[in-house]
């Protein structure tokens with residue numbers, strides 16, 4: 240590796256609040272010549288910690304602005320090969336539904352040094368901020384974090400929703416606003432009690448955070464009426480109500 244070769248830092252930026260960026264993430268931003276980022280990353284943190292950097296926005300908005308993953312790979316390689324320190328900043332943790340693994344493979348495959356800085360995932364931070372302790376003692380001994388980006392009856396779905404219904408685990412659904420009704424119906428049909436508490440949380444860790452709570456059989460309607468829109472997370476399980484009596 241010659242001295243002019245740059246590097247790529249895969250940085251998880253946390254769920255949106257710049258205060259939930261890790262110290263290692265902040266230090267990575269301070270080293271950046273280029274920041275390649277998308278809308279779920281903490282953009283205020285870039286302005287604060289990387290004013291020196293060129294910022295490249297790559298869109299991944301559902302049914303909106305979209306940069307193909309292959310183009311993102313090209314950008315990372317182009318900038319690193321030009322000798323730059325490139326921060327690939329993502330929302331949450333880059334390895335949880337973040338395609339960070341693919342970016343690691345492409346960069347290391349091209350001989351570019353890669354550093355990984357884990358981030359605070361929205362899957363864990365956002366429920367906590369909404370008052371939901373996801374493995375509250377006596378109520379849940381585990382958590383399943385699943386993607387709802389395709390409905391359970393979609394041939395592309397790889398999630399065993401019916402199996403999940405009987406595990407006793409707290410279920411955390413990411414990317415599942417449009418499919419929430421279908422997910423709830425499938426879980427209930429497979430044996431999960433229709434009265435199981437559920438909560439949908441939009442724009443977690445930001446001033447516009449909204450929380451809607453309902454029984455599982457009413458959560459899709461309640462979320463719709465409550466203005467829940469992406470990015471949002473739904474938590475399903477008795478833990479959703481754990482702190483309601485004591486809070």
Ligand SMILES: C[S@@+](CC[C@H](N)C(=O)[O-])C[C@H]1O[C@@H](n2cnc3c(N)ncnc32)[C@H](O)[C@@H]1O
Pocket residue numbers: 254255279329330331332333334335336337359360361362365412413414415440441442443444445469470471472
């Ligand atoms: C492509 S996934 C990326 C997850 C991210 N890598 C993480 O660890 O948080 C995007 C989904 O994460 C969830 N999400 C991310 N940030 C969120 C936030 N601030 N509030 C609610 N949900 C969020 C939503 O379900 C959104 O559709």
